[in-house]
Amino acid sequence: MTTFLWMISFVLHGISLFLIILLSLKWMKVKEAEKEQAEWLREMETMMTTYLMQFKEENERFVKQITSSPVRQKKKEAPPLLPVEQVIDQVELSTAKPNGEQSLESLVSEALKLQQQGKTIDEIAKTLKRGKTEMELLLKFHQK
Numbered sequence: 001m002t003t004f005l006w007m008i009s010f011v012l013h014g015i016s017l018f019l020i021i022l023l024s025l026k027w028m029k030v031k032e033a034e035k036e037q038a039e040w041l042r043e044m045e046t047m048m049t050t051y052l053m054q055f056k057e058e059n060e061r062f063v064k065q066i067t068s069s070p071v072r073q074k075k076k077e078a079p080p081l082l083p084v085e086q087v088i089d090q091v092e093l094s095t096a097k098p099n100g101e102q103s104l105e106s107l108v109s110e111a112l113k114l115q116q117q118g119k120t121i122d123e124i125a126k127t128l129k130r131g132k133t134e135m136e137l138l139l140k141f142h143q144k
Helices: 002-068 070-076 084-095 104-116 121-128 132-141
Strands: none
Touching: 104 121, 104 132, 121 132
16 A cells, blocks of 8 residues: 555646646746847837937938028018018909909809709809809709
8 A cells, every 4th residue: 555655646646747847848948038128119219229320320410401491591681571562462462353243142143043943053153154063062062
């Protein structure tokens, strides 16, 4: 009986020793993977730092080139000041509508009248000399 217990003890000790060895091998693999990841992280940080430094240097060269260009220096000169009357005349000219252009209210009323007459959006656009999509949107926004 004692021999049997000794044999069971040796077998259990052997199994436990085998499992301990397997566990230590797995632990070593995990440690190696951690070292590789740390090395990759350092390499990536180095590459990113190098890239950012090159980018910064390129931007600085570009800014120097822009500020020293003759076109930029010409733009720095202030435009000549105009008298107030001349500025007002220019503003009035730029805001005035050409004779052939309709105001928005009259355009809307014409489009709504044509729609009430049963005309399609294509016909309305051709009549008012506008785009089809423009007439569609105009009629959608002004429907009751």
